[in-house]
Amino acid sequence: MAAFTELVFSGVQPTGNLHLGNYLGAVKRFVEMQARDAQCLYCVVDMHAITVWQDPEALRGQIREVTAAFLASGIDPTRSIVFNQSQVPQHAELAWVFNCVARLGWLNRMTQFKEKAGKDRENASIGLYDYPVLMAADILAYRATHVPVGEDQKQHLELTRDIAQKFNTDFSGSIAAHGHGEAFFPITEPLIGGPAARVMSLRDGTKKMSKSDPSDNARINLTDEADTIAQKIRRAKTDPEPLPSEVAGLKERPEADNLVGIYAALAGITREDVLRDFGGAQFSTFKPALADLAVTSLAPIAGEMRRLTADPGHIDAVLADGSTRAEAIAAQTLDAVKDIVGFVRRGPSLQAVR
Ligand code: TYM
Numbered sequence: 001m002a003a004f005t006e007l008v009f010s011g012v013q014p015t016g017n018l019h020l021g022n023y024l025g026a027v028k029r030f031v032e033m034q035a036r037d038a039q040c041l042y043c044v045v046d047m048h049a050i051t052v053w054q055d056p057e058a059l060r061g062q063i064r065e066v067t068a069a070f071l072a073s074g075i076d077p078t079r080s081i082v083f084n085q086s087q088v089p090q091h092a093e094l095a096w097v098f099n100c101v102a103r104l105g106w107l108n109r110m111t112q113f114k115e116k117a118g119k120d121r122e123n124a125s126i127g128l129y130d131y132p133v134l135m136a137a138d139i140l141a142y143r144a145t146h147v148p149v150g151e152d153q154k155q156h157l158e159l160t161r162d163i164a165q166k167f168n169t170d171f172s173g174s175i176a177a178h179g180h181g182e183a184f185f186p187i188t189e190p191l192i193g194g195p196a197a198r199v200m201s202l203r204d205g206t207k208k209m210s211k212s213d214p215s216d217n218a219r220i221n222l223t224d225e226a227d228t229i230a231q232k233i234r235r236a237k238t239d240p241e242p243l244p245s246e247v248a249g250l251k252e253r254p255e256a257d258n259l260v261g262i263y264a265a266l267a268g269i270t271r272e273d274v275l276r277d278f279g280g281a282q283f284s285t286f287k288p289a290l291a292d293l294a295v296t297s298l299a300p301i302a303g304e305m306r307r308l309t310a311d312p313g314h315i316d317a318v319l320a321d322g323s324t325r326a327e328a329i330a331a332q333t334l335d336a337v338k339d340i341v342g343f344v345r346r347g348p349s350l351q352a353v354r
Contacts, residue, residue, distance in 0.1 A: 004186040006038040009144035011045040011085070011135070014062035015054070018069050019219040020298075021209035024196035024265040025150030031074040033148055033191075040080040041142055041326060042070055044319070047085045047092065048134060051127035052116070064315045065305065069222055071318070072304035083322030085138065090330035094137035095130070097337060101167050102133050106159055112152070136160040140185050141330040148191040151198040152208060157190040164188065174340045184340060196265035202236040205254025223306075226299045230291040233259075238283045245279025247271050259283075263290050266297045 010030055012022060033040050044066045049059060063084055070082055085091050107113070110132055117124035127134075135156050139147055140163070147157060164185035168175065175184045201207040201218040209219045220229055237255050244250060250257040250271070257271075263286075264274050278286050308315060338345045 004143060004145050006036070006146065007142055007144045008033050008036070008038050008040040008146045008148065009043070009139050009142050010041075010148050011043040011048070011138055012066050012070075013045050013049045014059060014066045014084075015049050015052075015211055016058070016062050016065075017211040017219065018066060018222045019199075019209055019211060020222070020262065020294075021150065021196070021199035021219070022211075023069075023073065023222055023298075023301075024194075024199055024262065026148065027069060027073045027075075028265070029148045029191070029194065030070070030080075033146075034074075034076060034079055038146070041144070041329075042075055042080055042082050043138060043326075044070075044082075044084040045135075045138065048131060051125055051131050061309075063319075064309055064312050065223075067315050067319060068305040068308035069301070071308055071315075072301045077318045077322060081322045081325045082318055083326045084319050087319065087323035088141075088327045088330055090141050090327065090334045091134065091137050093334055094141050094330075094337065095134045097341060098133045098137050098140075098163050098167075099130065101170065102136075102159070102163050106162060107132065109155075110159070111155060132156045132159045133163070136163045139188055140164060141333050142326070143184075143186055143333060144188055145186045146189050146191055151192050154190060154192060157188065161187050171340050174342065178336065178339050180336065180340070184336065194265060195261040195271055199262060199265075200254060200258040202232055202258075204237065205256075205258045220294065220298070222298065223302055224298070225302070226295045229294050229298060233287055233291040233294060236287070238287075242280050242282050243275060243278050243286055245275055247275060249275075256283075259286070259290060263293060266290075266293050 010026060012018070012026060030040065030042050044063050046059065046063050049062070067082060067084070071077065075082060107129060113129055113131065116128060136159060139160050149157065164187055167185055168183045171184070172182065176182065199209045201209050201213060202220070203215055203218040213219060217232055217235060220232055224232070236259060238259070239253055239255060241253070243256060243260065250260060260271050260274050264271050267274070278289070335345065
């Protein structure tokens with residue numbers, strides 16, 4: 001395969017209730033990726049959000065809130081590119097080209113669409129069905145090589161790889177003729193891992209922690225106050241046994257496994273490390289320790305988010321700057337894609353004044 005410069009891309013939907021799963025499975029890892037010697041782009045995917053109806057005024061607030069969460073968690077907008085998807089038109093443009101590359105059969109297999117559309121599939125938006133294609137466009141508009149996400153996004157990233165592969169094959173002659181060698185798009189590597197790749201509900205260890213769970217006690221929101229965080233952990237569902245001393249002992253104990261995983265991810269250690277300290281302990285000992293750790297890790301983020309969202313002008317300026325920098329990269333990809341596909345396009349000077 002052709003050599004591609006390492007580039008990291010990921011996105012979060014501004015659909016409200018940003019929770020501990022989003023933080024540990026995604027945002028915290030975005031921050032860690034900044035230490036790599038690679039350009040990182042972190043996108044608030046507002047066009048994905050409207051695949052289900054969003055109240056316009058609420059949506060604007062939620063876009064700013066996710067941006068604030070990025071910044072409050074430690075994403076540095078001078079090093080990484082922080083922006084919202086709708087300000088970079090190339091995402092939608094590339095999605096159209098990919099609509100003509102992806103196959104109906106591929107999309108029909110997407111489990112997240114089936115879950116989200118539910119029984120009333122005829123009434124789901126076409127955007128919801130096409131969601132994974134837009135996601136491929138997000139990633140490949142930057143020819144991103146690495147995408148940190150939670151485990152629930154694995155199938156979508158496989159589709160992104162399939163689309164890149166098919167584009168490279170379908171247009172191989174044109175790709176070579178335009179001087180791009182044998183592959184134009186990289187086969188993106190998903191970065192799914194760590195102890196919190198799948199954070200589960202605090203009320204049911206077999207269900208994913210989710211923004212849409214009707215019970216607020218099922219999740220820890222990034223905006224929760226310290227008292228609320230501690231209370232939700234105290235009330236989290238558990239079983240009557242003490243913690244095992246080996247990870248194998250967490251099998252068949254989904255709630256215990258989840259709380260140990262959360263502790264490990266917050267502390268930046270492994271489940272083994274946690275059980276070395278807490279093996280044999282009762283939940284009456286472990287839960288307060290976890291609550292303390294969660295509060296010390298999360299309360300400063302919530303405080304900083306409140307401070308940042310009080311100044312929407314600053315957040316909008318960060319997004320505007322990030323969008324300009326993102327567009328500079330994506331526009332190059334789209335120019336090349338248009339040439340490869342065979343479109344006639346304006347020259348560089350006209351593009352520059354758009
Ligand atoms: P969203 O907003 O639903 O989720 C954002 C990120 O949070 C992760 N996540 C979790 N991780 C661990 N445990 C959980 N319970 C949990 N719940 C959510 C998700 O895996 C995700 O990483 N489709 C994406 C948004 C997107 C995107 C992209 C991501 C659009 N374009 C391009 C990467 C690259 C999503 O699920 O957002």
